[in-house]
Amino acid sequence: MRVLKQLPIWAWVIVVLGLLVALFFIPGGHKATFDVSGEFVLHPIVKLPKLGPLDLSITKAVIYEWITVGFVCLFAALIHRGLTTRPGRFQTIMESLYELAHDGIAGAVMKGQGAVTWFPYIGGAFFFVLMCNLVGLIPLPFGTDHQLAFYAATGNINVTITLAVFTFVFTHYAGVRQKGPVGYFRSWVIPAPPFLKQFIFLSDVISQVFRLVSLSVRLFANMLAGHFILAVFFAMVLVFQSYLIGVVLQVGSVAVFLFEIFIAAIQAFIFAILSAVYIGSALEEEH
């Protein structure tokens, strides 16, 4: 051991380079092709009858969502049972997450009573999206041919658009509840010269609808792109069939994986904070 510690740094460089060259000369298997997009096709695992246009079959997206809901409920029950004044590691993590959702997201964007009224939705969306993104990084055997596959339920446009519709509906419900139906829609009209007024009203309506698109597509495309990159990194080992490239790609995929954990947390934060901003803008007194 002492000999190893005394080796100068250039010796380590030579050893590592020698190992890499040695890996280069080990022959790999046959080259294989891999279609990354096949990972994101949903095959029904349990086939159920169609209800009109709705396909009720259970796919891996549905199973990932159930797992997410299970985790959220489990964590909530655990933290509820074991609350102490001397917090352990688990309670500290949960308390800081709750504080982030309560003070960092809802309390920072909305003021006063609005934050209290709408925190359950904002916090619920934050924890659900966060857990969905994180559970999506665990490979589970729901792929085709029973191989392990990554799949985030939030990497599916149907899931994210449902979440965005919730925010959209709650935004207008909050506005109508605060100001009454007439007062709320009148608050979209601002005092301005005649033609400018209609134009601004129209662009406001368009932007309200476009929030639905941007909120859903942002989360969906982020998670989809992240899983594409992960799948490409893992599949390149199959394509190149070389031990040298395999080692290099393993290091790369670990780095990408860690980055994806960061992205998962950031996206949950952004979804929650934009929901809070939209609901808060409907509650505002003046336009």
Added chain:
Amino acid sequence: MDVSAATIAAAATTEQGLRLLGAGLAAGLGVVGPGVGMGLLFGSSIESIARQPELRGEIRLNMFIGIGIIEALALYALVVALILLFVVK
């Protein structure tokens, strides 16, 4: 007969090649604008944190909101590229 079959095959590959080219251009050029925007956003928020470190929390909050909005633009380009690759036939 043989000639027309070859023409059809050539047309199909050209079409596919153009689709791939369009997808690549959509993703690549679509990232340019959000990249510039994100650089401006980060630059000015770091500058303002350096000037007023006591407002760090508030500036960071607004920075994340801005990131979310800018990032969506790049992702629209990505979605267009994916539609061109996998949906349009």
